[in-house]
Amino acid sequence: MAKAKKSRNSAPDPSVAARLPWQPPAPPLVTALLISFAALLLRALVSVGPYSGQGAAPKFGDYEAQRHWMELTLHLPSSDWYRNTSDNDLAYWGLDYPPLSAYQSRLHARLINASLPDAVALRSSRGFESQESKLLMRWTVLSSDLMVFFPAALWFVWAYMKDGVGGSGERREGWTWLLAMVLLNPCLVLIDHGHFQYNCISLGLTLGAIAGILSRNQLVAAALFSLAINHKQMSMYFAPAFFGHLLGKCLKQKYPIIEIMKLGFVVLGTFALVWWPYVHSYEAAMQVISRLAPFERGIYEDYVANFWCTTSVLIKWKRLFAIKPLKLMSLSATILAFLPSFLQQVKSPSNLGFLYSLLNSSFSFYLFSYQVHEKSILLPLLPASLLALHEPQLHGWFTYYALFSMYPLICRDQLLLQYIAVLGLFVLIYYPPGGNYGKGVKFPSGIMVVLSLPFLCSILLHTVYLQIEPPKRYPFLFDALIMFICFSQFIILTLYTNYKQWMLDFHPRPVGRKKDL
Amino acid sequence: MASTTSPSTATAAMWAFAAATCVKLMLVPTYRSTDFDVHRYWLALTHALPARQWYTDASSQWTLDYPPFFAYFSRLLSLPAPFVDASLVSIPVPAAPPSSAYLLYLRLTVAFSDLLLLAAVLLLARDARRRQRPFLVLVLVMWSPALLIVDHIHFQYNGFLMGLLLLSLHFLEQGKDLAGGIVFAALLCSKHLFLVAAPVYFVYLFGHYCCGRGALRGLGRLLLMGAGVVAVFAMAFAPFVYYGQMQQLLSRLFPFGRGLFHAYWAPNFWVFYIVLDKILAFLLRRLGFSIEIPEASFTRGLVGDSSPFAVLPKVTPITTFLLVILAMAPCLVKAFANPQSKHIIRWVAYACSCGFMFGWHVHEKASLHFTIPLALIAMDSLDDVRHYFLLSIVSCYSLFPLLFEDQEYPIKVLLLLTYGTLMWVGFSSHFSANSAPGGKKLDASDSIVERRFTGWISLGYLLGMFAIEFWSRLFHHHVFGDRLPFLPLMMVSVYCGVGMMYSWVWQLSWIIRNT
Structure with a gap:
């Protein structure tokens, strides 16, 4: 059990410093088991709470x-x-x-x-509804999470560390923190095990596909990502990143056409298998597809912190335009938004760039596409948590606002207690005793002031939303305010990550290059 | 942010406590036992009625049966209650199930009173030799799954009581004997079950505080300590002496009408006694003797004088008392002959284990009283590590029958598994770090195999727990149907009894050899 013998030449003074039990030389397999058990425990604890529409x-x-x-x-x-x-x-x-x-x-x-x-x-x-059926239903989510998301997360962290995606500046023992950040994503836990959904399956399949790409199993990745799309069509948010990265990689090969055909074959094969009962007739397939794209439900629902909903305060999109032009507008806006990130990956595919690209393309869909739910923030949040070691500030900041953007939903579901506890645990694990494992940039103090203003507002709104009745004329005033704050942060975030992705080419990372061989 | 500086133990301990508090928050909506109604009533009772009626009021079946300090503590916790929900402090307690604010309030009082545990743990961050304790042992106390199960699901205030006990142990360790004695007296006035540790306290304090300093000074110190303890007891009991209710109070505190066993058998010595009795009765009946089977001895806590045993002699409270004292005797001799502050935690824990193993009407929850203090010395040596690893798992597993509803099943299992792997990770990393060059050597003769923190036998024993759990959850129902409903519980009791017995013997032999 105690194989990892490493001399600790810089041993801190034992009289003041605490040795954290999960720091090296802790056995890595058991540490991964510990984090998984803790993550599972958190899910089991949240699942005690009420579900949506109880x-x-x-x-x-x-x-x-x-x-x-x-x-x-x-x-x-x-x-x-x-x-x-x-x-x-x-x-x-x-x-x-x-x-x-x-x-x-x-x-x-x-x-x-x-x-x-x-x-x-x-x-x-x-x-x-009954207590027993609630338990059984909760068990199905818990077991799906354990069987899909957990292995994918473990595979991802292994591939990430093996490949050295984040560059040489990252500390090796940071993997425990990265794994904890991926598995203890507060939004995912609250939505799946509190609100009740199965995002763990589609996100787990996507995560498996990402791990496949990091470990250079492109075909496995293609198959897994096709499965993810076939579980929830929202996984398409990641499609430009996958497509761009794989295309870019294929173009670098000796016979690009053959590589592309292999991938295409895997994707088509997976789709054909999943759609087997519906491929025999055109009508049957179209019936399914029409169910998947409910355009008649409008360009947005509730108060989601994306472009259409936020700007609708000024421009009444729903009143001004019919469904058809709106569809076209949102489509072109989305494409414009993810195009830079897509092109960067086609031009110079790298593992780190791929993670950024996943974040950027899913964010562009969240902000600009048609019919977005507040829960869709889970999709950009996944790549952000994967970048936790590389961009710790961004990850913490984003997770907080993603959680905040779902606050009205959480209040409706009466999951406030779970929300507080999960947020608290996230903050504690984000700031473990002994400091953050990630390396981050120091922001100038001017920017920090600008960024802390919405943060203070959000803290205030947390209590205001619960305690104060909104004015009769504007019953959704506070929902709208939450939406504004989150939208402003999301825009800043995505501009920043797009910039970072493009800057990767100008500061080539030696590690990433080497692995492409 | 980039660097990982090593935090101070106090910061890390507060971090761990905050994490535990988040878990406690999520436990608010879980199952709660009748102990919840007990404390709900006590809160209302101490708030609404004058002290004169605390031990006489009978408006609820859950009469106050803890000593006065606990009643004062209830009163303290009830002070903000009317601001939350007026029905919290109305007597008689409304029959309706508690509102969510009401539930939250009571659950939060438990989480709040755990602050005393945190304070004690922070003080105990330094041991008797003023060396830093490993951070892990502090975490082992604060994240104890047994404490979470009993306090935050089942509903009790053990975190507060353990905080008092640990506080007193801290004072003794640091040589502040008077403070330690007074805090222990306060603990006794909060929960009298800790009386079992009193002999060790008495002997130790007499030997360490009073003796060996000349007759005059020794006598002076004896008087000082006596005065302090008497003052504490006076503060607790004087009002009730004044009201003339001592008789009533004592009959509430010591209900000897209860039987040897609690409803579910605590895994102690008497479990083997009753199992042996069953086996003997069975064999003798096979041989043709006519043996009367006592009624319902399997399932219920016994009331009155009827003996649960068919063959073996009846056990009386006096017998159990003498057995406890006898079991404790070696420890008392050691504590008197050579009172050293570095061993006090071990001695007190051993005294509590004796009470647990041989006591009258022992609750399974009482295993907390020695498991938690032992956590503090769990990493003193490799033998301690091995012992604590086994004991903490056995003690937590023996509490599983407390939570019998399906909703809490994954929670209790995962709590134990997380704790077990945490110990695994922490212990193995601690010892491989410390055995590396530069670190302090444990023992030069230790080979790699011996450095493992669990032996094959104990590992096999712990894995056997899975078998017991699988049997009672899955196969028992298929094999026996609805017959023998008590068998799974009995198996848990007996199986944990083996581990507890081992722990007791180990502690005893350690004390005889090393103190």
């Missing part, structure tokens, strides 16, 4: 949506999953995720059906 008949919330999909996929043939039939009322939480989500619902439904058939009985189970 007891809120008749429409309930995401929990009921997932349960309803289990009921549908268990009892109906796959051809009826996306069609309006007598048993499948699409207006009531119709299935609007790709087929892999449906298969996952079916698998979980079979597990639940074995012990509590009432919870997934056809039609009669609508709005079914």
Whole structure:
């Protein structure tokens, strides 16, 4: 157990300094196990809290949506999953995720059906709620997280450290902190295990694909990312980064066409397998696709901190334009936003640049694409947490505002206690005793003042939102204020990361170069 | 930010405490036992009624049966309560389940009273030789899963009580005997179960504080200590003596009507006794003797005089008392003959283990009383590491039956697993760091194999726990159906009893050999 023998020549004075148990020479495998257990414990603790729409008949919330999909996929043939039939009322939480989500619902439904058939009985189970069914449903998320997201995170951290993505300046023992940052992402834990969703699967598959790219398994990465898209179409937010990076890599090979064909074959093959029940007819496939892109729901919902919703205070997009021009506008805005990052990856693909590119492209979708939810902030947050060692300040700052942008949702779900605890734990782990492992830049004090102003406002708004009734004329005044603050921060963040990504070419990292060989 | 400077232990300890507090927050909505109603009633009782009625009020079945300091403590915690929810302090306690604000308030009082534990731990960061203790042992106290389970899920105030005990141990370690004695007296006036440690305290303080300084000075010190302790007891009990309620109070504190066993058998010596009795009864019946089977001896805590044993002799409170004293005797002799402050934690912990192993009507929660102090000396030597690793896991596992609802199942398992791996990581990194050149050598003769913090036997024993857990969760139901519902609990008791017995013997032999 105690193999790692390293002489500590710079041993601190034992009379004042604390030796942290997880610092080297701690056995790395067991340390990874410790962090995983702690992350799992956190999820189990959050899952004790209420879920979205608990007891809120008749429409309930995401929990009921997932349960309803289990009921549908268990009892109906796959051809009826996306069609309006007598048993499948699409207006009531119709299935609007790709087929892999449906298969996952079916698998979980079979597990639940074995012990509590009432919870997934056809039609009669609508709005079914009980302590036992809550536990069973929570277990399905917990086990999915453990089986998909955890291995992917471990693989990623291993690949990241092996490849030395962050350059030679990063400390080796920082891997524990990086793993903790990826696994203890407060937003993901709250949404999946509190609010109730299965983002851990699609994000876990994406994370696996990223780890695949870092460890130069492009084909595995392509397959995993295709699966991620087939679990939640929102994973497309990452597509420009994957596409740009893989394209750039292929172009550097001896026979680019063959490399591209290999990747294309894997992607098409994966898609064909997942869509097998629907590929036989054009109509069936189009039926599914129309369910996946609900344009009629408008360009934004609620108060999401993206461009369209924030500017709608000044320009009433929904009133001024029909759906069609809006679609076009959001599409072109999104493309314009991710294009610089995309081109950089085509031009000079590198692992670090790829992580930045993932952040930039998902951010451009979050800010400019059509029909974005507040929960979609989880997507840009994933690459930000992967960059935690390289950009610690950015990561901490972003996580805080991402969490804050979901604050109204958390209050609606009555998860405030969990929110405070998870945020507190994040801050504590972000600032472990003994200092941060990441290397960061020092901001000039002028910028710090500018940045701390919205921070103070956000702290104030946390209490104001709970304690003070908004004026009658503007019932959503505080929601809008939260949105403004978060949007301003997100814009600064994405400008900064785009700049950083482009600057990579001008300060080439020797480590990244070497690994491309 | 870039550099990892080594933090001071105090900062790190506060960090660990804050992390534990976050976990405690998330435990607010979990299952709570009837102890929650007990403390809810006590809070209202001490707030709404004058002290004269504290030990006589019977408006609830959960009558006050802790000594007066705990009642004062309840009163203190109830002071801000009316601002949260007026129903918190109304007598009789409303039958309706508590509102969420009410629940949060009571849960937070527990988390708040743990600050005393933090204070004690911060003081204990230096040991008797004024050397820094490893940070890990402080974490082992504050993140103890057993403490989290009992205090923050099941609902009790052990963090506060352990804080008092540790505080008193700190004073003794630093040679401030008078303060240590007074704090221990305050602890006794908060929870009288700690009486079991009183003989060791008495002998140690007599030997260390009073003897060996000449007769006159010794007598003076004896009087001083006596005055201090009497003053504490007077503060606690004088009002009730004045009201003429001592009889009533004592009958509340010492309800000897209860049986040898608690509802669930604590994993101590008596578990083996009753199992042996069952086996003997079974064999004798096979041989044709007619043996009367005592009623319901498996499941219930016994009330009254009926013996739970079919063959073996009945056990009385006097027997258990004599056994405890007998078991403690070697430690008392050692503590008197050569009272050294560096061994006091070990002696007090041993006294508590004797009480746990042989006491009358012992609760499984009482294993906290020696597991927590032992955590502080867990990294003094490799033998201590091995012992604590085993003991803490056994002690926490023996508390599992307290949380029998499905919702808390993953929480209790993960708490224990996290704690176990934390010890694994911390112990192995501590010893490989310290055995490296430049670090202080533990023992030059230690080979790599011996440096492992757990032997094969104890590892096998701990893995056997998984087998027991799997059996009771999964297979028992399939094999026996609804028959023998007590068997899984009995298996846990007996299995943990083996570990506890080992721990007791180990502590005893360590004390005989090394102090």
